[in-house]
Amino acid sequence: MLEKKVNAVVIGGGSAGMAAALSIAEKGYQVAIIEREDTLGGILLQCIHNGFGLQEFKQELTGPEYAQRFEDFVHKNRKINIFLETTAVDITQNDNGTRVVNTYSKKHGVILFSADAVVLAMGCRERNRGNIAIAGTRPAGIFTAGLAQRLLNIDGFIPGKKVVIIGSGDIGLIMARRLTWVGTEVLGVVEIQPFPSGLTRNIVQCLNDFSIPLYLNHVVSRIYGKERVTKVRITPITQDGKIDEKKSFQIACDTILLSVGLIPDMELAKNAGVRINHDTNGPYVNADLMTSQEGIFACGNALHVHDIVDYVTEEARRCGSYVHDYIQGGRVKKQGNVIPGANIKYILPNHYVTHRNNRLYCRPMIVKNNAELFIKINKKFVLQKKLRHIQPSEMISIDLEKDVFKNIQKDQNHTLEVSIR
Amino acid sequence: MKEDCFDVAVIGAGVSGAAIARKLSLYRLKVTLIEKCEDVSFGVSKANSGIIHAGFHHKPATLKSRLEIEGNLMFEKFQQELQFPFKRVGILVAAFSYEEMKTVEKLYQQGIENNVPLIEICNRERLLELEPKLNSDVSGGLYAPTGGIIEPYRYVFALVESAMKNGVKLFTDFKVIRAGYSGGQYTITSAKGRSLKAKYVINAGGLYADEISSLFKAEKYKIFPRKGEEYLLERNSSGFPNHVIFPVPIKNSKGTLVIPTVEGTMMIGPTAEEIKDKEDVATTPENLEKVFSLAMKMIPSISKREIITSFAGLRPAMEGNDFYIDISKKASHFIQVAGIQSPGLTASPAIAEYVKDLLKKDGLKLVEKRDYDPFLKGAMVVRGRTPEEADKLIKKDSAYGNIVCRCENVSEAEVTEAIEKGHTTMDGIKFYTRAGMGKCQGGFCTYKILHLINQKAGISINKITKRGGRSTIVYDTLSDKNIK
Ligand SMILES: Cc1cc2nc3c(=O)[nH]c(=O)nc-3n(C[C@H](O)[C@H](O)[C@H](O)COP(=O)(O)OP(=O)(O)OC[C@H]3O[C@@H](n4cnc5c(N)ncnc54)[C@H](O)[C@@H]3O)c2cc1C
Ligand SMILES: Cc1cc2nc3c(=O)[nH]c(=O)nc-3n(C[C@H](O)[C@H](O)[C@H](O)COP(=O)(O)OP(=O)(O)OC[C@H]3O[C@@H](n4cnc5c(N)ncnc54)[C@H](O)[C@@H]3O)c2cc1C
Numbered sequence: 001m002l003e004k005k006v007n008a009v010v011i012g013g014g015s016a017g018m019a020a021a022l023s024i025a026e027k028g029y030q031v032a033i034i035e036r037e038d039t040l041g042g043i044l045l046q047c048i049h050n051g052f053g054l055q056e057f058k059q060e061l062t063g064p065e066y067a068q069r070f071e072d073f074v075h076k077n078r079k080i081n082i083f084l085e086t087t088a089v090d091i092t093q094n095d096n097g098t099r100v101v102n103t104y105s106k107k108h109g110v111i112l113f114s115a116d117a118v119v120l121a122m123g124c125r126e127r128n129r130g131n132i133a134i135a136g137t138r139p140a141g142i143f144t145a146g147l148a149q150r151l152l153n154i155d156g157f158i159p160g161k162k163v164v165i166i167g168s169g170d171i172g173l174i175m176a177r178r179l180t181w182v183g184t185e186v187l188g189v190v191e192i193q194p195f196p197s198g199l200t201r202n203i204v205q206c207l208n209d210f211s212i213p214l215y216l217n218h219v220v221s222r223i224y225g226k227e228r229v230t231k232v233r234i235t236p237i238t239q240d241g242k243i244d245e246k247k248s249f250q251i252a253c254d255t256i257l258l259s260v261g262l263i264p265d266m267e268l269a270k271n272a273g274v275r276i277n278h279d280t281n282g283p284y285v286n287a288d289l290m291t292s293q294e295g296i297f298a299c300g301n302a303l304h305v306h307d308i309v310d311y312v313t314e315e316a317r318r319c320g321s322y323v324h325d326y327i328q329g330g331r332v333k334k335q336g337n338v339i340p341g342a343n344i345k346y347i348l349p350n351h352y353v354t355h356r357n358n359r360l361y362c363r364p365m366i367v368k369n370n371a372e373l374f375i376k377i378n379k380k381f382v383l384q385k386k387l388r389h390i391q392p393s394e395m396i397s398i399d400l401e402k403d404v405f406k407n408i409q410k411d412q413n414h415t416l417e418v419s420i421r
Numbered sequence: 422m423k424e425d426c427f428d429v430a431v432i433g434a435g436v437s438g439a440a441i442a443r444k445l446s447l448y449r450l451k452v453t454l455i456e457k458c459e460d461v462s463f464g465v466s467k468a469n470s471g472i473i474h475a476g477f478h479h480k481p482a483t484l485k486s487r488l489e490i491e492g493n494l495m496f497e498k499f500q501q502e503l504q505f506p507f508k509r510v511g512i513l514v515a516a517f518s519y520e521e522m523k524t525v526e527k528l529y530q531q532g533i534e535n536n537v538p539l540i541e542i543c544n545r546e547r548l549l550e551l552e553p554k555l556n557s558d559v560s561g562g563l564y565a566p567t568g569g570i571i572e573p574y575r576y577v578f579a580l581v582e583s584a585m586k587n588g589v590k591l592f593t594d595f596k597v598i599r600a601g602y603s604g605g606q607y608t609i610t611s612a613k614g615r616s617l618k619a620k621y622v623i624n625a626g627g628l629y630a631d632e633i634s635s636l637f638k639a640e641k642y643k644i645f646p647r648k649g650e651e652y653l654l655e656r657n658s659s660g661f662p663n664h665v666i667f668p669v670p671i672k673n674s675k676g677t678l679v680i681p682t683v684e685g686t687m688m689i690g691p692t693a694e695e696i697k698d699k700e701d702v703a704t705t706p707e708n709l710e711k712v713f714s715l716a717m718k719m720i721p722s723i724s725k726r727e728i729i730t731s732f733a734g735l736r737p738a739m740e741g742n743d744f745y746i747d748i749s750k751k752a753s754h755f756i757q758v759a760g761i762q763s764p765g766l767t768a769s770p771a772i773a774e775y776v777k778d779l780l781k782k783d784g785l786k787l788v789e790k791r792d793y794d795p796f797l798k799g800a801m802v803v804r805g806r807t808p809e810e811a812d813k814l815i816k817k818d819s820a821y822g823n824i825v826c827r828c829e830n831v832s833e834a835e836v837t838e839a840i841e842k843g844h845t846t847m848d849g850i851k852f853y854t855r856a857g858m859g860k861c862q863g864g865f866c867t868y869k870i871l872h873l874i875n876q877k878a879g880i881s882i883n884k885i886t887k888r889g890g891r892s893t894i895v896y897d898t899l900s901d902k903n904i905k
Contacts, residue, residue, distance in 0.1 A: 001812040036824060036827070085822075087827065104815060104832075106815070107819070107822070109812040109815040109816050109822060110808045110809075110812035110815065125860070125861045128861065128862045130653075130862055131728070133709055133728065133731065135703060136704070137702060138732065139892060140887035140892035140894055141894075143867075147868070151867075151895060152899070154868075155872075156899035157883075157897070159896060160895075227891040228892055265827075267656075267827075267860070
């Protein structure tokens with residue numbers, strides 16, 4: 001059994017893990033990246049379409065290209081040790097307070113890493129059929145969209161011949177186009193909401209360009225088939241949200257793809273006692289992206305699900321600099337609470353500080369043009385911002401300069417509320 | 422073609438057939454176990470509540486009640502020999518009114534008559550002390566410490582493995598469709614044209630026992646499928662109880678239960694619904710609502726958020742609602758093991774004893790083997806080990822260090838072992854190792870397992886199935902011909 005001592009352990013070598021590790025190492029600290037797969041890169045490696053890096057590199061890259069750039073930086077950095085084919089299975093604490101990450105490695109057996117700080121960058125998993133409880137049988141041929149993407153783009157396996165996609169998330173939309181290109185018939189995308197949950201660009205380029213029907217306000221109400229999927233029943237939803245059984249129709253298909261959302265992968269963290277935020281399904285974090293457990297930080301899709309990788313990189317880099325401060329002995333001083341107001345699904349982090357700038361990320365619950373964003377502290381307006389277009393699939397970032405807090409009584413409790421109109 | 426000739430053929434590799442085959446492997450006999458599915462335990466025995474009942478639910482006069490008690494008491498020995506997950510966590514019945522407490526008293530009486538050990542009636546305080554998560558409105562209830570929980574498929578896999586170790590020949594993908602009797606022997610033919618001969622036949626065909634009985638020109642009866650839907654909740658669920666929690670039973674059903682599993686997940690269910698189609702294992706949103714509201718009445722902290730998946734199983738019920746285990750009066754040397762609904766799992770060790778006695782009565786000579794070995798090593802798993810133990814395991818075989826299923830921490834070595842033991846479908850591997858059984862339901866491990874089956878069993882990717890037949894996972898592999 002190997003025991004290693006480092007300043008920080010980063011669990012997960014996707015875009016979040018790589019950016020966090022780089023930012024910690026740049027300040028001279030020893031970092032270990034733990035990655036279960038045999039390469040770095042994470043989910044980016046299966047996203048062979050382009051659209052990555054517009055903010056970070058001012059260029060349109062594919063997922064693997066974006067990952068490659070960071071991989072090169074990481075490999076060059078001598079403060080970073082990379083442990084591939086190594087899975088973190090447990091996070092515990094020593095008597096002196098340092099964290100211990102228990103890992104299984106194919107090559108080295110068990111490695112116990114002790115560190116002052118741990119960064120959770122394990123990414124997310126996909127919501128599956130069990131999470132949305134679709135009635136019917138349980139035949140073969142039901143995939144989450146990301147799994148289908150992985151099977152096709154990395155393994156070279158075609159999931160089926162005739163596909164119905166449930167949910168209009170971006171991965172589902174991108175897979176509609178991808179499957180059409182390999183000769184699979186995509187018979188429709190079924191979305192329970194009155195609006196698509198993916199980006200408009202993807203609706204146009206992945207569905208409209210291929211004449212794939214989008215059934216808004218519809219659900220797949222039943223799955224049929226004993227061995228393999230044979231058909232689905234699709235049912236419209238009336239304006240008052242009821243199921244309109246009589247208008248149901250069926251589509252014969254052999255495959256179903258589910259693109260019904262992503263959830264931060266938090267099992268490891270939960271076992272370590274990290275408090276979970278039910279709005280994001282990720283951890284609660286303070287202004288320094290530290291979870292309820294001292295010395296355990298989170299970023300990327302493990303913290304909340306991001307639609308754009310550039311934001312993941314930004315957040316992870318910032319997380320790395322907070323980790324650096326923490327290792328140096330810095331602790332967050334007095335913090336205010338951050339809470340979601342009207343039309344906001346969630347806002348992160350859950351706290352803010354007044355002595356520096358704060359970046360907040362939030363997700364709206366509504367689709368709207370020319371919306372307005374309001375920020376109140378202790379019910380008093382401090383900031384107002386115009387937003388040209390908002391929709392739930394697009395995360396909103398807010399930069400709060402520390403000037404905003406000029407007039408706040410530093411010793412008082414304060415709460416910052418963000419809402420949208 | 423020369424046909425294999427056996428002393429006994431057991432039809433159906435569910436828990437009944439598997440327990441019988443293993444029992445018979447103790448004797449100097451040529452025994453075969455025949456199963457229509459691609460793997461064993463793919464019938465009723467894979468989709469149930471996994472409870473080892475204590476034995477107070479059924480009237481003393483029934484056969485099932487007698488075998489339930491006898492079976493229950495045999496589980497320690499079976500577990501020692503076979504190493505499957507089993508825990509005697511105890512059963513509680515929670516009553517919520519004066520009337521329900523009256524029924525509890527009747528159950529207690531019935532338990533005493535059935536000789537259920539250590540059973541007790543509890544007042545409210547005692548019950549809440551045993552199970553603090555119970556609704557505090559509870560009036561009182563029953564406590565039966567001998568009740569337990571098992572992983573049903575792993576139990577069946579172990580029975581079959583042990584039987585095979587002691588000489589039983591297993592045929593899977595062998596659906597019996599024809600049978601003839603001449604010269605003191607049955608000729609049994611499968612849908613794919615294979616055939617074998619046997620002097621004695623045991624019909625443990627679960628839902629299809631009635632059809633098998635007709636094939637052999639034995640008694641005519643009908644099996645009525647009664648559906649039960651169950652919901653599986655994640656590990657560390659907020660409502661996870663210390664015991665199996667039953668409501669007070671109504672009529673023919675034991676009601677909706679809250680069940681802790683040996684592996685730390687939790688189940689709630691089952692429903693009970695008479696249906697016609699023996700393959701109809703669909704679930705419905707209405708039942709989801711019903712099951713949750715009933716379960717949450719008992720344990721309010723149960724949350725729908727924590728559902729991983731749902732499934733349904735069909736109880737093979739018969740008129741009279743008792744087990745029908747007997748020597749056929751019409752077909753020679755033919756034993757019926759039918760109507761094995763709940764508590765079939767619990768009774769299985771005793772069913773095997775009972776059937777062995779029937780065979781003896783019907784003239785089969787039973788001589789014990791000298792070299793019978795009841796013990797199995799048990800599958801090696803990496804999860805739940807101390808770092809020192811895990812390290813040793815990985816140093817011995819590095820495949821233990823490659824975690825394939827991240828939700829349940831299942832390693833490549835465990836999946837490989839399953840494949841080498843003949844479990845080459847996705848479901849077979851799932852039931853054997855738990856890979857794919859956790860929160861992501863295969864989202865992360867499906868491709869890894871496909872590759873492993875392909876490498877270790879040499880099955881081409883587009884031929885790998887979920888559970889045999891036409892349940893293929895992927896349609897094709899990418900090649901130039903697919904690129905448009
Ligand atoms: C399918 C999909 C399509 C997307 N498309 C776009 C797009 O078109 N444009 C865009 O800008 N953004 C897109 N995104 C968003 C963005 O790319 C991702 O949000 C981002 O890459 C996530 O990075 P991450 O590091 O947080 O997670 P991941 O990339 O998922 O990395 C997590 C890593 O942690 C490892 N890991 C997990 N658990 C453990 C453990 N216990 N031990 C060791 N290692 C572990 C995993 O193997 C993985 O490598 C997409 C996201 C997805 C999921
Ligand atoms: C929802 C539910 C919950 C339950 N909960 C419990 C519980 O908690 N505790 C308990 O003790 N019991 C429980 N039971 C009952 C228990 O599951 C059954 O009694 C038991 O599994 C029956 O086993 P079996 O071997 O008789 O039938 P099966 O497992 O169905 O085995 C019969 C086998 O025969 C095969 N077969 C059929 N026809 C042919 C043919 N022509 N040729 C070859 N093979 C054939 C089938 O494929 C099948 O594998 C429950 C049942 C259900 C449905």
